[in-house]
Amino acid sequence: MAELLVVRHAQASFGAENYDQLSELGHRQSVIAGETLRRMGWVPDRLVTGTLARQKQTLQSMGFKEEPDEHPGWNEYDFHDLLRVRFGGTIPGPVQNDRKTHFRTLRDTLRDWQAGGVVGARETWAAFKSRVEAAKVFATGTEAKRVLVISSGGAIGQLVAASLDAPPEQMIALNLQVKNTSMTRFIFTPRAFFLHEFNATPHFAPPEHAALLTYS
Template sequence: MHLVRHAQASFGAADYDNLSDLGHRQSIALGVALKRQGVRPDKVFIGAMKRHRQTWEGMAAGMGPDAEPEILPGLNEFDFTGLLNARFADGGAPKGMHDDRRAHFRTLRDTMLMWQRDEIDTPPEQFADFSARVRDARDQIAASGVSTALAVSSGGAIGRTVAEITGGPADQMIALQLQVKNCAVARLVISRNGTWLNGFNETPHITAENEQEMLTYS
């Protein structure tokens, strides 16, 4: 399975769940690169978020032909805005928590650790429930029996997937999530006997010539 993180979304905008102009270019470039590698998915799966569908549409434009994806809500990202707000429901949120990249990701890292330890009251979703739905989406893809599956998801879901199948502790998800580049590809080998990681954070669409523009993390 080729597990793809969505292209650059609109960080700091009123609607984060929408690709930026660069994000649209990234998704097309990834489609072109995967086609060059000979990747021809038998079936496509995406989360229910707009940025997932937009990323696949761009990839399809680069790969051709298009295919109607199956929607698996388990591939969705956790509600990081709601989680941050739940942590600071009584005040004390750091300045720039939602719109300054450095402040956002520093605060999110600590907040996710608290979330995993069940230390946040009334989060939008319990960590155990998030983990279970991500695992269920992976199981549904495995049960489809297709030879070459392609799925578009988000950094948190991908980080959780990789941490789990490699036997890492829960907090390994955070380190992995913060490394996942926009439009990066993780390659999983899925069989009746289990699931193995065969590649992580691959960016075949990025070259020395376009790296300064195309390499983004949020």
């Protein structure tokens, strides 16, 4: 059996004009995540990312310099687009800049999206599910025994929910739990795919690293 280790990107630039860049803290999170994997003796023989800058920067700061394979199915759903559509084109300031308001509103928006609402968004819920499944097939269609993927919270939440045959709303709960640089592990064969570990952060267990844990 082979392992698929899916790591959520490190902290991005919440509230900034360009969200798709790691913060300084995000780079620090990535460094210690990579160091922890190497201390554990877990060395990947295939690297995969989506196409987002924050995913690629996470992989680089983790210390893996080889050029990764790419699949856009590992990208996050476009939450900015979903929120813009919900609010008629302009995201209110508190939703954009206040974390509690943002995530409460995002949760409600995702429920509506899953139910067929947020009409006019660039991507439907069905299309999102399909591309995450395609990304899984792409990553696991390999002779590699240890595949490291850098992805995003929504894609990870959907991958876990699908592997458990959970209802759509469970994806939202999983998505909003996923910590920056957390590690979610799956076991796979040509005929099987199952969850082994969810949202683990061994690199934040030492007291000197505990304050580095973030969710966005």
